[in-house]
Amino acid sequence: MSTALVDHAFVRSLHSEWLKQRRSLASWMVLVGAFFTPAIIVVARLLQRETLPKLYASADFWPVLWRSAWESAAVFFLPMGAVLATSLIVQIEYRNNAWKQVHALPLGLATIYVSKLAIVVLMLVQFLALFNLGIWFSAAVPAWLLPDVAMPAAPIPFADFLRDDLRFFVACLPIVALQYLLSLRFGNFMVPVGVGFMLWVGSLAALSSRWGVFSPYAYTMLEYLGNEPQAKLPPPMFDIHVLAIGYAAIFFVLGYALFALRKQKG
Amino acid sequence: MYCLETRQLVHRYGQDTVLDGIDLRVPEGGIYGFLGPNGAGKTTTLRLLLGLLARQQGEITLFGERIDRNRVGILRRIGSMIESPSFYDHLTARENLRLLQTVHRCPPRRIDEALALVGLAGAGRKRTSQFSLGMKQRLGIAIALLHNPSLLILDEPTNGLDPNGIVEIRELLKRINRERGITLLISSHLLGEIEKLVTHVGILHRGKLRFQGTIEALKQQQQAMRAVVLRTGDRAATLRVLDAAGMRGALRDDGIALPPMPRERIAAINRDLVAADVAVYEIGLERNDLESIFMDLVEAA
Numbered sequence: 001m002s003t004a005l006v007d008h009a010f011v012r013s014l015h016s017e018w019l020k021q022r023r024s025l026a027s028w029m030v031l032v033g034a035f036f037t038p039a040i041i042v043v044a045r046l047l048q049r050e051t052l053p054k055l056y057a058s059a060d061f062w063p064v065l066w067r068s069a070w071e072s073a074a075v076f077f078l079p080m081g082a083v084l085a086t087s088l089i090v091q092i093e094y095r096n097n098a099w100k101q102v103h104a105l106p107l108g109l110a111t112i113y114v115s116k117l118a119i120v121v122l123m124l125v126q127f128l129a130l131f132n133l134g135i136w137f138s139a140a141v142p143a144w145l146l147p148d149v150a151m152p153a154a155p156i157p158f159a160d161f162l163r164d165d166l167r168f169f170v171a172c173l174p175i176v177a178l179q180y181l182l183s184l185r186f187g188n189f190m191v192p193v194g195v196g197f198m199l200w201v202g203s204l205a206a207l208s209s210r211w212g213v214f215s216p217y218a219y220t221m222l223e224y225l226g227n228e229p230q231a232k233l234p235p236p237m238f239d240i241h242v243l244a245i246g247y248a249a250i251f252f253v254l255g256y257a258l259f260a261l262r263k264q265k266g
Numbered sequence: 267m268y269c270l271e272t273r274q275l276v277h278r279y280g281q282d283t284v285l286d287g288i289d290l291r292v293p294e295g296g297i298y299g300f301l302g303p304n305g306a307g308k309t310t311t312l313r314l315l316l317g318l319l320a321r322q323q324g325e326i327t328l329f330g331e332r333i334d335r336n337r338v339g340i341l342r343r344i345g346s347m348i349e350s351p352s353f354y355d356h357l358t359a360r361e362n363l364r365l366l367q368t369v370h371r372c373p374p375r376r377i378d379e380a381l382a383l384v385g386l387a388g389a390g391r392k393r394t395s396q397f398s399l400g401m402k403q404r405l406g407i408a409i410a411l412l413h414n415p416s417l418l419i420l421d422e423p424t425n426g427l428d429p430n431g432i433v434e435i436r437e438l439l440k441r442i443n444r445e446r447g448i449t450l451l452i453s454s455h456l457l458g459e460i461e462k463l464v465t466h467v468g469i470l471h472r473g474k475l476r477f478q479g480t481i482e483a484l485k486q487q488q489q490a491m492r493a494v495v496l497r498t499g500d501r502a503a504t505l506r507v508l509d510a511a512g513m514r515g516a517l518r519d520d521g522i523a524l525p526p527m528p529r530e531r532i533a534a535i536n537r538d539l540v541a542a543d544v545a546v547y548e549i550g551l552e553r554n555d556l557e558s559i560f561m562d563l564v565e566a567a
Binding site: 009012013015016017019020022023024025092095096097098100101103104105106107108263264265266 | 313316317318319320338339341342344346348349350352353354355356357361364365366368369370371409
């Protein structure tokens with residue numbers, strides 16, 4: 001990395017924000033959230049050990065495991081995790097009464113705004129990476145513990161998994177952007193979390209409606225359930241990824257405008 | 267040469283005018299005590315200087331540049347601690363300094379130097395949530411000093427410190443001013459503290475700057491204005507004697523106050539009182555420490 005890049009205000013601010021989130025509640029939540037579902041899968045499989053040799057020998061072992069792991073993550077852990085993690089990251093400043101210090105640093109408003117948001121996005125990437133790792137462990141642990149179960153011979157479809165990761169990532173962006181806007185605007189932690197929870201519940205209820213596609217909190221659920229025939233969801237009127245990126249861009253710009261126009265900073 | 271200047275700074279919260287035409291002038295290399303009772307507008311002024319509050323009216327110039335023209339460049343040269351010190355309680359003192367060192371681009375050794383400077387060399391690995399109020403105050407000063415700024419803005423820096431801590435911080439601030447040439451702007455309502463530390467003073471009350479200048483100029487201004495206080499055995503008789511001499515005395519808890527006068531006139535009054543058989547216990551001038559001067563200015567407002 002060139003010296004000029006390391007010295008860039010945004011990179012320095014990003015580094016500082018990364019140091020700030022270490023050992024924070026949000027960072028622990030990402031870690032626990034990423035391994036929670038894989039841990040449940042391991043326990044469930046160990047309890048049904050007699051079915052495992054056949055399951056591990058099947059050609060579609062990995063896609064089945066992948067879908068099974070993503071079920072709870074797409075509907076609950078990812079959207080609610082995004083709501084909580086975004087709010088907690090911003091809350092670090094409110095709880096420590098540190099906004100005044102952040103704004104007294106030699107950093108532009110846009111640098112402060114984007115670097116903190118970038119940390120949330122990086123944590124989302126971190127969650128996806130750890131979750132993928134957790135899914136692999138949920139396959140490996142029973143094979144390590146049970147002598148009659150061998151690691152599946154079927155190859156891991158890396159390209160498919162990476163594509164799904166990317167889609168879930170994009171589907172999560174509007175949640176992160178709107179939660180970021182709300183968390184910056186309201187110092188009381190309960191406001192962004194409460195609003196986020198209500199929007200998630202509302203989106204869940206609206207999934208079966210043809211208008212459900214317009215809810216910015218619905219896309220991780222639609223990403224998963226859209227491929228499940230038994231979910232019987234109406235076909236989306238628009239590409240959910242385009243809508244997700246559109247919403248995220250709008251919330252990003254609106255959030256910055258509200259942040260920059262605040263008369264009292266810290 | 268002024269390091270910091272404001273011109274006709276006005277700030278309102280709704281209909282309430284908190285600052286009413288403030289013209290601050292902080293000389294380069296000086297220690298400026300920004301005095302005023304609670305609610306006088308000190309913190310509002312400091313917040314405006316750092317851009318934490320949107321400026322409504324007036325101009326702010328730091329290092330010869332208007333803050334709205336080069337805010338980031340100016341903030342690079344300022345260290346600050348506004349109200350209570352801010353840090354991240356889930357991190358250690360060293361980690362708190364580390365994340366700011368990254369932003370300021372100062373050498374990593376500055377972290378140890380700053381901790382040592384405020385007497386926290388042994389507490390770097392301790393989480394700040396375990397710090398006492400005094401340690402937090404010291405760490406706040408270490409944070410403000412980390413990047414070796416040209417101007418240090420400290421809002422009530424001795425809050426929460428024990429008497430020893432107050433003396434130590436005062437000596438530290440004097441030292442950094444003397445050795446590094448850092449200009450200091452320190453707000454306080456601890457008047458005794460400011461008197462022993464500052465070279466210049468600004469007294470703010472109800473949004474207006476009542477005085478601004480050197481400590482010596484303030485004392486000289488008030489010296490000529492010191493009232494004479496009489497303590498006698500018979501107040502009524504004393505007032506009669508004063509009345510006969512054409513003087514009007516004001517009754518106070520601690521005696522009878524008279525307007526400033528020459529020494530000869532004081533001697534004459536003493537003679538009159540003795541002649542009238544009034545026991546004179548004490549004739550003196552009013553206190554002239556900063557606290558009494560400050561109270562005079564505030565009460566006169």
